[in-house]
Amino acid sequence: MPLNVDNIWILDIFGIEVWITETIVNSWIIMAILIALAIFIRIKMRKFKEIPTGFQNLVEAGVEMFHNFAQNTLGEKLLYISPWFFSIFVFIFSSSLFSIFGLRAPTADFATTGAFALATFILMIVLGTRHKKGEYIKSYFEPHFIFFPLNLIGELAKPVSLSFRLFGNMLSGTIILTLYYSLTPIFVQIGIPAFFHAFFDVFFGAIQTYIFVIISQMYVKTAAD
Amino acid sequence: MEALAKAIGLIHIAASIALLNGLLTTFGQAKIVSTAIESIARQPEAADSIRSAMFVGLAMAETSGIYGLLIAIIMLFANPLVNQLVSLIG
Numbered sequence: 026m027p028l029n030v031d032n033i034w035i036l037d038i039f040g041i042e043v044w045i046t047e048t049i050v051n052s053w054i055i056m057a058i059l060i061a062l063a064i065f066i067r068i069k070m071r072k073f074k075e076i077p078t079g080f081q082n083l084v085e086a087g088v089e090m091f092h093n094f095a096q097n098t099l100g101e102k103l104l105y106i107s108p109w110f111f112s113i114f115v116f117i118f119s120s121s122l123f124s125i126f127g128l129r130a131p132t133a134d135f136a137t138t139g140a141f142a143l144a145t146f147i148l149m150i151v152l153g154t155r156h157k158k159g160e161y162i163k164s165y166f167e168p169h170f171i172f173f174p175l176n177l178i179g180e181l182a183k184p185v186s187l188s189f190r191l192f193g194n195m196l197s198g199t200i201i202l203t204l205y206y207s208l209t210p211i212f213v214q215i216g217i218p219a220f221f222h223a224f225f226d227v228f229f230g231a232i233q234t235y236i237f238v239i240i241s242q243m244y245v246k247t248a249a250d
Numbered sequence: 251m252e253a254l255a256k257a258i259g260l261i262h263i264a265a266s267i268a269l270l271n272g273l274l275t276t277f278g279q280a281k282i283v284s285t286a287i288e289s290i291a292r293q294p295e296a297a298d299s300i301r302s303a304m305f306v307g308l309a310m311a312e313t314s315g316i317y318g319l320l321i322a323i324i325m326l327f328a329n330p331l332v333n334q335l336v337s338l339i340g
Contacts, residue, residue, distance in 0.1 A: 186313050189313070189316055189317065189320060190309060190312065190313055190316050192320075193316035193317075193319050193320050194316065196323065197319060200323070232305070235305065236305060236306065236309040239302070239305075239306060240306065240309065243306070
């Protein structure tokens with residue numbers, strides 16, 4: 026597992042170089058798996074009964090758990106945006122699980138986390154102007170219009186801190202595991218790294234996913250409510 | 251060559267200084283957790299909401315530690331000022 030992000034091939038589109046990196050390929054793999062799972066659940070959904078059993082129970086429990094979680098943090102008015110957060114949740118968690126297999130997690134690259142934080146930022150602006158109309162723009166000039174630069178910096182710091190937090194946590198796990206794999210002899214590389222993977226990938230990944238989703242929900246709620 | 255070695259040594263010292271903010275970050279996080287445990291012991295029925303508030307607070311307090319880590323990583327692996335430092339020393 027090398028530390029830098031590898032470049033797999035370079036596309037040339039009308040004189041502009043487009044770099045297809047390891048991160049992009051890995052996130053395509055995750056997207057393919059998740060889309061296949063979604064289609065599988067959609068086909069299974071035709072046979073769903075009134076009283077759930079087996080597989081239907083699992084799916085309904087997952088959706089209901091996230092629905093309650095979103096209802097507590099977002100509130101009734103913004104609940105229609107919760108599927109977006111559910112898809113972010115599933116993608117980030119499965120990409121942090123991806124490094125169990127010795128591959129590079131897409132969240133250990135600033136491109137992925139920066140894109141998610143940018144999406145949250147755009148969501149804040151769009152939902153703020155949609156629900157509060159002029160009041161949202163006025164909130165940048167509170168309490169006086171001299172405070173506009175301060176408010177702007179405070180608002181821009183939100184996606185920056187959101188993306189750096191996830192990126193730093195995932196990258197630190199990757200670095201520690203890379204150091205372990207490159208410094209130890211081969212006979213301690215069987216079995217023992219499982220504990221490191223369980224701690225850095227599964228446990229930290231779950232906590233950081235939860236925190237990313239709950240903090241983006243809080244930001245969207247404060248902007249729109 | 252000697253100038254490059256000196257520059258790398260200086261960069262490593264600077265990265266370790268940047269990581270020292272972990273001391274204060276850990277202290278703040280310990281304070282958050284100890285207060286949360288105290289309030290859970292006082293009101294066990296509010297444990298769920300206290301726990302979720304504690305996680306959000308921990309994440310907020312962790313931000314400065316993560317910034318220090320990123321600064322150290324950038325200084326070690328992607329330092330844009332190595333050439334200037336080498337030409338300044340040598």
